[in-house]
Amino acid sequence: MVWDMTTMKEIAQQTGVSVSTVSLVMNHRDEGRVKAEVASRVRETARKLGYKVNPMARSLRTNSTRILGFISDEVATTPYAGGMILGAQTAASRFGYMLITVSTDDGMKEDNEIDALKRYGTDGFLYAKMSNRITDVPAKLLDYPLVLTDATDVNGKVPSVEPDEFSIAYDATTYLIKAGCKRIAYVGCSEPLLAQEGRLAGYRAAIAEAGMPFDDKLVANVVNNGPALRAVSRLFDSEHPDGFFCFNDARAWYVYECAARRGLTVGKDISVVGVDNHRVFAETLEPQLTTVELPHFEMGYWAATKLISMIENRPMNDIEWPKTTAPLTPIDAPIPAKIHCTLLEKGSVAR
Known part of the structure; x- marks a missing residue:
């Protein structure tokens, strides 16, 4: 400034x-x-x-504009875009920077958007993905200060921030175990995502720590719609779980639906934990879904702060982090920086 x-x-x-x-x-x-x-x-x-x-x-x-560029290919068209962009914008404003956001959805050419931001004299870039994935970083960004958000570059060298996927599942499954569940199913994702890999590992670790045998028949990796509903239905009838950890809140809906069809009450006869704290499901499902909130605001805030520390060659050791749902990880955390997400207790787990 x-x-x-x-x-x-x-x-x-x-x-x-x-x-x-x-x-x-x-x-x-x-x-x-x-x-x-x-x-x-x-x-x-x-x-x-x-x-x-x-x-x-x-x-x-x-020769510095104090402008940060936020580039995304999917984030700006998802329900979580607001939190991530707001986090980045809040941090940028705190340190006297302006954030310009561009989306490469709907056929927008990524290289053209990057060139446009460079013409504004952008000092550094945030490159955001959705659903936490490994990505190839555009070559045009590699000669600028750069931080990835909800993504990791294929070489693991670019600073990045993501949810702690392992802990999401470990915490959720442990919560179900402490609630007394004996047969805990995992309704996962059949797509090859870092989130799926980490959450399955966290689920298995919590099961093992509790002295329970891992049973792959209790795992149903699904995508969505009819096939997902039928897979969860088969899980109910063949394995009779009393607890469900779901990859996200959308998959938890299938559990609610299958329970209702069988005259079972969520939060009484079975227990369910999701991931996302998706507003639509949070306001629709009854009882309200216990869920792990993904740290979209926190990732945006951390990434922008990290980027500014790189631009200014400043360690940021003196700053005070804002109060957030999930605690922010140190600015010098190893790549990728992981944010430990927070489980929100609601009404879907029997006590």
Whole structure:
């Protein structure tokens, strides 16, 4: 953040420090150079005077626009886009950056969108996917500061953030075990996703830790619609589970449907835990579905903060994370950074 020189002079006069000190503080480069109490006094004076950043002046002086580019190929057309983009935008705003979002859905050419953002003088990029997957990073992004969101690059070298898929399943299955469930089914995903791999592993680990044998007949990996409903129906009739951990809330709906057809009450006769905290299912299913909320806001916030730390070559050790549903992982976490998701207790687990 660079301020008008007259502004900095006024702040310096009122706080009794030099203009260069004010500049360091306003540009978030005061750590180790300016005493904390002095920096606090400078920021408070600036706030009281009501001065605003002059982004054009900063761009001319530093050849930096303080613009971040957010590129997605699916995120902007999914129900979770808002949380991820809001998280990134909130972090960008906190540090004086602007976020420009583009989507390459519906035939939009990715290279053209990247070129357009570069023409704006974008300082760095967020590259987002949905459903946590390994991806090939566009070559045009590799010479810029870059962070992947809900994705990992094929070489594992680009900083990235994703949900802790293993812990999602481990926590959910353990919750069912502690509720007294003895035969816990996993209604998974038949698509080759990192999320499926991690959640199946977490489910198996929790079962093993409880001293229960793993039974592959209790696992039904499905996609959607009629075939999924029939697969879950067969699971009910052949294996008689008393607990279900579902890959997502949509798959939990099949469990509710099959239970209703058999005169079973969710939250009493059987227990169900989903993943997503999808608003439609959260507001529709009765009893309300106990679910693990995916950290879309948190991933967006962490990714933007990480990107800014790379652009400014700043460790961010001094920042205070916002209060979020899932705790944010340290900025220097290994690649990929994993966010431990939070289980939301509702009414679908029998006690």
